[in-house]
Amino acid sequence: MTPLLDVRDLSVRFRTRDGVVQAVSDLSFTLRRGETLGIVGESGSGKSVSSLAIMGLLNPALTDISGEVVFEGTDLLKTKRDQLRHVRGRDISMIFQDPFACLHPMYRVGSQIAEAVLAHAKVSKSKAWDRAVELLGAVGIPNAKVRARDYPHQFSGGMRQRAMIAMSLVHNPDVLIADEPTTALDVTVQAQILELIDRVKKEFDIGVILITHDLGVVAETATHVMVMYAGRAMEYGPAHEIFNAAQHPYTWGLLESMPTVDKRLDVLVPIEGSPPSLLHPPPGCPFHPRCTYRFAPCDIERPPLVPIPGGHPDACHLPAERKREVWEKRVGAELGVVG
Amino acid sequence: MTASPAATPSVAARPGASPLIEVENLTKLFPVKQGVFARGTQNVHAVQDVSLTVYRGETLGIVGESGCGKSTTARLMVRLLEPTGGNVRFEGEDITHWSHRQLRPLRREMQIIFQDPYSSLNPRKTVGQIIGEPFAIHHTERDVKNRVRDLLSRVGLSPEHYNRYPHEFSGGQRQRIGVARALALQPKLIVCDEPVSALDVSVQAQILNLLKSLQDEFDLTYVFISHDLSVIRQISDRIAVMYVGRVVELADSELLYEHPRHPYTAALLSAVPKPQTDGSGFSRRQRIVLTGDVPSPVSPPAACVFHPRCPRFRPGHCDVETPLLRPFGAGHEAACHYPVERWPMTEEELRGPSRADSQAEAAGAN
Numbered sequence A: 001m002t003p004l005l006d007v008r009d010l011s012v013r014f015r016t017r018d019g020v021v022q023a024v025s026d027l028s029f030t031l032r033r034g035e036t037l038g039i040v041g042e043s044g045s046g047k048s049v050s051s052l053a054i055m056g057l058l059n060p061a062l063t064d065i066s067g068e069v070v071f072e073g074t075d076l077l078k079t080k081r082d083q084l085r086h087v088r089g090r091d092i093s094m095i096f097q098d099p100f101a102c103l104h105p106m107y108r109v110g111s112q113i114a115e116a117v118l119a120h121a122k123v124s125k126s127k128a129w130d131r132a133v134e135l136l137g138a139v140g141i142p143n144a145k146v147r148a149r150d151y152p153h154q155f156s157g158g159m160r161q162r163a164m165i166a167m168s169l170v171h172n173p174d175v176l177i178a179d180e181p182t183t184a185l186d187v188t189v190q191a192q193i194l195e196l197i198d199r200v201k202k203e204f205d206i207g208v209i210l211i212t213h214d215l216g217v218v219a220e221t222a223t224h225v226m227v228m229y230a231g232r233a234m235e236y237g238p239a240h241e242i243f244n245a246a247q248h249p250y251t252w253g254l255l256e257s258m259p260t261v262d263k264r265l266d267v268l269v270p271i272e273g274s275p276p277s278l279l280h281p282p283p284g285c286p287f288h289p290r291c292t293y294r295f296a297p298c299d300i301e302r303p304p305l306v307p308i309p310g311g312h313p314d315a316c317h318l319p320a321e322r323k324r325e326v327w328e329k330r331v332g333a334e335l336g337v338v339g
Numbered sequence B: 001m002t003a004s005p006a007a008t009p010s011v012a013a014r015p016g017a018s019p020l021i022e023v024e025n026l027t028k029l030f031p032v033k034q035g036v037f038a039r040g041t042q043n044v045h046a047v048q049d050v051s052l053t054v055y056r057g058e059t060l061g062i063v064g065e066s067g068c069g070k071s072t073t074a075r076l077m078v079r080l081l082e083p084t085g086g087n088v089r090f091e092g093e094d095i096t097h098w099s100h101r102q103l104r105p106l107r108r109e110m111q112i113i114f115q116d117p118y119s120s121l122n123p124r125k126t127v128g129q130i131i132g133e134p135f136a137i138h139h140t141e142r143d144v145k146n147r148v149r150d151l152l153s154r155v156g157l158s159p160e161h162y163n164r165y166p167h168e169f170s171g172g173q174r175q176r177i178g179v180a181r182a183l184a185l186q187p188k189l190i191v192c193d194e195p196v197s198a199l200d201v202s203v204q205a206q207i208l209n210l211l212k213s214l215q216d217e218f219d220l221t222y223v224f225i226s227h228d229l230s231v232i233r234q235i236s237d238r239i240a241v242m243y244v245g246r247v248v249e250l251a252d253s254e255l256l257y258e259h260p261r262h263p264y265t266a267a268l269l270s271a272v273p274k275p276q277t278d279g280s281g282f283s284r285r286q287r288i289v290l291t292g293d294v295p296s297p298v299s300p301p302a303a304c305v306f307h308p309r310c311p312r313f314r315p316g317h318c319d320v321e322t323p324l325l326r327p328f329g330a331g332h333e334a335a336c337h338y339p340v341e342r343w344p345m346t347e348e349e350l351r352g353p354s355r356a357d358s359q360a361e362a363a364g365a366n
Helices: A047-055 A081-087 A109-120 A125-138 A157-168 A187-204 A215-221 A239-244 A249-257 A320-335 B070-077 B100-107 B127-138 B144-154 B159-163 B171-183 B201-218 B229-235 B253-258 B263-271 B347-351 B355-365
Strands: A005-016 A019-031 A036-040 A063-071 A092-095 A175-179 A207-212 A224-229 A232-238 B019-032 B042-055 B059-063 B085-090 B110-113 B189-193 B221-226 B238-243 B246-252
Touching: A005 A047, A019 A047, A019 A224, A019 A232, A036 A047, A036 A187, A036 A215, A047 A063, A047 A092, A047 A175, A047 A207, A092 A157, A109 A125, A109 A157, A125 A157, A157 A187, A175 A187, A187 A207, A187 A215, A187 B263, A207 A215, A215 A239, A224 A239, A224 A249, A232 A239, A232 A249, A249 A320, A249 B201, B019 B070, B042 B059, B042 B070, B042 B085, B042 B221, B042 B246, B059 B070, B059 B229, B070 B189, B070 B221, B110 B171, B127 B144, B127 B159, B127 B171, B144 B159, B144 B171, B171 B201, B201 B229, B221 B229, B229 B253, B238 B253, B238 B263, B246 B253, B246 B263
Parallel strands: A036 A207, A036 A224, A092 A175, A175 A207, B059 B221, B059 B238, B110 B189, B189 B221
Antiparallel strands: A005 A019, A005 A063, A224 A232, B019 B042, B019 B085, B238 B246
16 A cells, blocks of 8 residues: 655754754654554654644745655645645644634634635535534534534633544545644543544544654554654654564653553653754764763764664664663563563 | 652651641632623632641642642642632641731742743743742841752752853753742742643653652652642642542542542543553553533532533432542542442443442441
8 A cells, every 4th residue: 555645854954043953854754544653752852843844834934844745646845835735734634732722713613614615625605614514513512503603712622622623624634633632631631532533533544643742642542653852753663562662762761751640650760861952963863962871883873763673663773682672671671561 | 860769658647647738618719700891790619618638748639630720729728819718727827818918927838839930930030049039038048149059959950050041941940940949948838730741751750750859858748739640640648639629539649549439530540541551562441531521610510510521420319419528448538429339440330330339338438
């Protein structure tokens, strides 16, 4: 099966007054129908910027983008802006973290969704409205016919995010990019929205890119995971491999520092230090200043993202044997995954 | 950073632990004005009939979703707000209606660490000024500069940071500045209001470890507010679960997670997404998905506030009679007519309890 979306060597640089910020470097991944790719990283790791670059939503006057984003055989990065408009919102749609900021406060929710219908289809206004009501019902808004006439402030946070998902689905997209879709929501509502995204993926047979800082969210919904740090992919593979046999010291650190509901730990294991500035990224592996496993080549030579024998790709100089040993003897054992 | 291995959690419900703060039947209403002429006011029932005791040296966690009244409760405890009803005692003294002037000397005993390390530090003051300000207000220190340098190193910053401004620091470092400021006057109580929610996971763990080791070092009492059940488990000795202004469950931390009694706590626990991995590999958990949203605190549901979303809702009982907090042994209390008999449970099991079971269980506990 050919991939829906094929991203190759995507790099994004911002020209700022202080210098060039290397926000995303050499990012490559593929997305197929029925897959959910979870992109995980801390703030400033480039996860959102890469999705904005894919959608062509970055200001070209201030950014340099290189690489390829191939969607249905065409490179979106080389597509003209007015042609990109036919793709954006129709074939690839996006939902954001703060659903209140995405809805116009003075228009009815239904008419905003109808507007999205009219943006790409020549139908009558009443047909568009009917489609809006139908989709609001499909995403689980009770009494959709009446609630479509509500204004955004009459919706709760969870309902607004449902409305945004409805809006993203109006043209049966192929790819849905969800950028931190549940970060602003309470846990009980978060669970509902994650279930909805998963259901939508299956019913509409689409590919989903789920961007989040929360490894828990990824574990529940993703089929594939990419861990990003300082604008680069550190580890990329099937979700069950990432959670059952993580290979990169940064992923280990993330998993270990995550407080768990399952038990109380005497001391949490933090990753000491903080992420590097992307204005002056460190030489070699971007994670080496914080890495407890660093050795000779790490501060000079940057490890490429390559698969290890019997595993998935990661960007780390540690020998495959050592990675497996550390996971099995220490990290995985402590997390209760192995043994 | 110094992360001394924390001692085993001190169970503060132990006999002999003396209460630092006691609140009884605390209620706080905020009027909301409606209409142009602001007639006909309604009230937000932010906190309703909350009774809690904070013992010396313990960490009391308050957990709940946004708008459940957890921050308001903490603010009432330290008398940043005046309660509409009920009373607050600090070290045995009733401070419910004390004036600002009366409260001033008490302020040095109670400090707050805020959620947002960006907006809680004055951008135009140096770190030295920020941390030194409490001394200036309370005139307690002569050698402020040295004290501040000492505090900086205590929280894992370098004393050379004295003359820097907040914008030069990362989120985690700023939160350390906030911690140093709270520690300055050697308070008895620190209210930590979502102190790690704005931080990345790798940094969250640093701050949690810091708070734990400072508690041992300075014999501090914490009221720790969070919406995150994983975070609150790592730091709390006892936990109060709040929903729409009420405490629905109160228990020792371990008891609460091992066997939640209130269906809301159960649903909260099962809603936390987590990397679930067992021997067989990657798996997905049975999740109790609550329908609907948190009700508005302007018109909270009648009787049990949780009944519109509760999988165990029994018409004619839960929506008529308000459940009171009742004991389940070992200081565990929950406000539910049909408490959860065992844990873990699937959604179906939770939905269909036999009434006899829950009554027998309640009788057994009493």
